[in-house]
């Protein structure tokens with residue numbers, strides 16, 4: 001008999017929570033969820049020099065199988081860029097000499113044609129620069145838009161840029177950076193996964209990635225907080241095609257900025273947030289009860305295909321809020 005799907009989900013979460021780092025020699029493509037700059041402190045507008053490099057490299061996608069990724073700076077997602085409204089950004093995009101493809105960058109935080117895509121098209125070994133001013137606060141996706149854009153995104157070329165509102169965001173204990181994407185691949189039978197353009201055109205992903213890999217933010221790459229800590233999640237969808245239904249199993253999100261509209265009031269007490277490809281959200285939460293919490297796309301078939309991250313909350317139990325034990329656990333009889 002097949003296990004009940006929910007039992008399988010619980011088993012996946014338990015497995016992911018305790019899992020050691022991927023036991024594969026392939027390079028780690030995953031950007032850790034805590035790999036983002038601290039909040040800005042400058043009081044007046046400043047100019048940021050940002051240098052990104054398009055790098056094509058093999059990385060571990062799933063269960064020891066490698067995939068040829070296209071990245072900004074060698075990992076997926078690309079670096080978390082952080083500026084303040086009114087700041088100027090001088091952005092240089094270099095394309096590594098050993099690349100096979102042209103690349104560029106379209107940042108949704110840019111006001112101007114192509115979001116920068118037209119002025120950053122670079123052949124392997126080239127670089128190009130442009131300047132822009134961050135006019136509107138928000139959390140924005142950036143991505144490669146070189147033809148075929150869906151292919152460049154599916155292969156890993158996306159990231160987030162935060163334009164902080166005037167005065168910044170309220171301080172929290174933890175900030176996390178997570179992006180979901182789809183990968184369209186087929187196995188070559190020799191431990192490698194090869195991109196499958198038919199699947200891409202049919203919008204039929206073989207894998208879902210959290211920060212670049214199947215269940216990328218689990219095991220030793222899980223997020224960690226203490227019970228009672230305030231946490232803010234910057235979540236974006238690279239896509240290229242699928243809207244995520246972001247859900248944190250066992251925790252109600254305290255505050256949500258739908259579509260990452262940081263200048264509008266947040267919603268409170270939200271269960272699931274819809275995040276379209278090329279879109280983002282900012283959510284804040286505090287755990288009251290210790291345990292392992294699964295961050296998923298609640299289109300739950302995708303959890304089996306990889307759309308799972310884990311946040312571990314440590315601290316004292318709160319039996320008034322939650323009291324129970326696994327009826328089949330070791331101490332149940």
Ligand SMILES: [Cu+2]
Pocket residue numbers: 054070101102103104144145146152157
């Ligand atoms: Cu590209």
